[in-house]
Amino acid sequence: MVDERGQVTLLVVGLSLVVFAIAGLTVDGTRAFLYRRTLQNSADAAALAGAAELDRDVLYGSGGERAVIDPASARRVSAAWLAGRALPVESALRIEPEGVVVELRGEVATTFLGLVGIDAVPVAVTARAEPVSGTP
């Protein structure tokens, strides 16, 4: 009769590898999720900062009824806001008549996925803010 000692060891080791792989994916996934959240918070703040730069002539000329973005000022403030955060990301700013759009693209390094050749996960976020007249 064949000696069956060690069979369960193989089973447990195999099962453990699967569990470790799932745990690894969880770690890298969590890191990417948290990084995305960080980028989104920064993009939101930059868009809000830019959207608060209004054309004063239009605003005061309409008695505070019309809130229109001052494009040059909005771009300057949003760009300065992002520069102040010093995030290692690519950024794109679009100043539209209706609002400010901020796009950020970055990469988060992986730990466990690196074992299968995926060294980084791309993360991209977009934020849009528009001015609204009146009391918030």
Add this chain to the structure above:
Amino acid sequence: MRKRDGGMAIIETILFGLLLLVPLMWALGVLADLHRSALASSSAAREAGFDAAASIGLADATRAVDEAVTRAFADQGLDPSRARVDWSASSGLVRGGEVEVEVSYPVSVAQAPILGSLAGPSIWVNARHVARIDPFRSLE
């Protein structure tokens, strides 16, 4: 004479279970807490920044920061009183100024699946948010 294998599987399972699965369960528990705490900290910093930037005075801003932090940690089932909160406003909430909020929270490394966190060393997770005060906001 044939050697008996009876009972070997139980010993192997217990041995490998202790060596591999127990540390794994512990690590997953700590990671879950780290994730939850990081999520709560970033939410707290963000909401506290927005709320403080919309406040009409320093006392109102302090109250808004406390409420935002309490809400964010309570939402994740964490104890808000353990959070360390530092915030500052440029020139006392002046229009166009900045409000900076930094929130830190300790995650206990020594914990068990059923017993929860035990006394021991902690890992601190941090979150920071800077919000701009509306340059056209009304002063009340």
